[in-house]
Amino acid sequence: MKSIVPILTVVAAIVVIWYGAAVWMNSQWALDQAGRAEVELSFGELVTDTLSQERPRLPAPHQVVAELWDSTVGKSITSKRSLVFHGWITLSATLLGFAFGTGMGILLAVGIVHSRAMDMGVMPWAIASQTIPILAIAPMIIVVLSSLGVTGIIPKAIISAYLSFFPVVVGMVKGLRSPAHMDLDLMHTYSASRNQTFWKLRMPASMPYLFASLKVGIAAALVGTIVGELPTGAIRGLGARMLSGSYYGQTVQIWSALIAAAILAALLVGIIGIIQRNTLKRMGMAQ
């Protein structure tokens, strides 16, 4: 556990900076209020006030933590005020989109590696697709799909897949092409079919690349889902929590949804890391 010291050091630094910023950013409002009430604030009173406002510009860490605690442990998970409830809405769309994006990414990569036409034809479009701002395209996807009668989890999952397929394509193309000439020649001397070469050589060789891509992909999938929830007036999901927070100036709510999303992303990436370690170990490829 040698890594715990540097991690805690960084966390402590962030918390200190955060508190400092909260005092600084919220002091104007506190001073205005005091001015209107014609009272003088001592420095201690000012700090206390800036860290306990109801709608601060920047909520203090302990306010966010309290809100997180209250909206996860403190609420029934079926409640509309529960972050677990909203988190699950976002998570389910993320997982669906991630599965869809990963599947599509792998299929595209297989096509690109095996067909020169696809290599020339698909890759530029895959790259171009990622240069379009997702914020611009997300509402269109949702509007188009809902006019086709597709609503609910599917449109969000598609946006999430749109972001997550790309790292998988790039990683898998590289991974499927990673076998050395000699490895391929060996297959050739056995008169192996393309199918056999794929399943016995290219696919296993690409595993380390796949997992690296999946880690990027699942984080992208989560971002995609949240973006899909933001501009569409969704009422459920972490994105909707952030949006409604911003409507009502509930900065504490925005920040707690933000932190919840970050924790969720860390958990997802962590889970993939564990699967990666176990799989590669079982394959004999762990270092």
Added chain:
Amino acid sequence: MSKKPVIEANALDLTFETNDGPVQALKGVDLAIEKGEFVSFIGPSGCGKTTFLRCIAGLEKPTGGSLTVNGMTPDEARKERAYGYVFQAAGLYPWRTIAGNVRLPLEIMGYPKSEHAERVEKVLSLVDLEGFGKKFPWQLSGGMQQRASIARALAFDADILLMDEPFGALDEIVRDHLNEQLLELWARTEKTIAFVTHSIPEAVYLSTKIVVMSPRPGRITDIIDSPLPKERPLDIRDTKEFLDVAHRVREGLREGHSYD
């Protein structure tokens, strides 16, 4: 003994088209390899010895002349599983155990599952790797990995073993040991072996026939039938016969070099 050569090349040419123009890798190669021979190809880099081996394996396409393996084209021979190929590096697949790597050709060629374990065990013992089947390649030394790759080439019933500088990356002590083992294995299995090397002692020690090649264009300058007996302890390398052959190989190599 019917004297139909196992491998026969007549006026074999191979020209690579490169960006700097055509490169003649092989020119007018005539060679016949009989069944059960141990033939070494020796020469400086660029002399086409590996290219010739790859032609036999059907990994390169000759541009002229004829080449037959067991009376067939190299491609047909490959489909008939005529040969096993051992590369310069062991090239074991890291996600497969040693047994899994040796089993690979059996799986691809569709040998019945019931035979796999027995065959794997048999060839692993041929290369002195009994008990290492469950290890992964990275758990073995370089020499052991190369032995496993030889086992892999022996796992199916190929009569010909094509070896492309298989011990080139190993240190001399390991190399001596593997050379000894290879001769033993050759005697026991009666395979025909074509062996590429750039080491004169290795070529002379192993071979019944030594093919000396020279570069630009790649061609055969000398073919030496070794007078050494089949039974060869390592210290045969200090005998006069051995040194005479080595001398002739060296002369052949020098002649090739004076060309340019």
